[in-house]
Amino acid sequence: MFLVYSETGFVQNMMHEPVDDSYVDRVRSFGFNVTRVPDAWMADKTAADIWVEPATGEIALRPALQIHLSRTEIKADGKRLATITGLPRPCDVLIEGALQTIVDGRLDLVSDMPADYEIRIDQWPYLPWSATVSAR
Structure with missing residues (x-):
């Protein structure tokens, strides 16, 4: 899976594989942050469940508030x-x-x-x- 995300780690768009590398490069050339994640990892998740750590590009589940x-x-x-x-x-x-x-x-x-x-x-x-x- 191919994810486009904002500078805060908000997932703006998701595309399932296969996604051609030239397409990923083109999206990056427009200034978008892009990463990949295995489709299997995303099987039971939506974009609202995850975020991308901006400093590292690592994908993680959004944390719960400890209130x-x-x-x-x-x-x-x-x-x-x-x-x-x-x-x-x-x-x-x-x-x-x-x-x-x-x-x-x-x-x-x-x-x-x-x-x-x-x-x-x-x-x-x-x-x-x-x-x-x-x-x-």
Whole structure:
């Protein structure tokens, strides 16, 4: 399999073998990053599952975020909080569609309004992560 990837390692295109070497050379001549991976290795994977390490050109599974959520339920009293730690530094977090940039790897969520708060993180090259914190 032939992969075209961005400078961040995002797989932009995949082509199954056979791919002629002259075609690969031509794609490279246009400034694209190109690598090959055995079709068998990709048999149970999609482009969303993998990334290419830009410094080495090695193909790997996208890592999971090592995030810890202290609790999924809090009192809606404006005091009790749920803490999320282990966030990439920096990263963007979506809370109910509102974007927040976290620079220190930690997010404290507190609410005085009863609701379910969906939290999403989609930080390349990590796999997306989401959780819901309920304030009651």
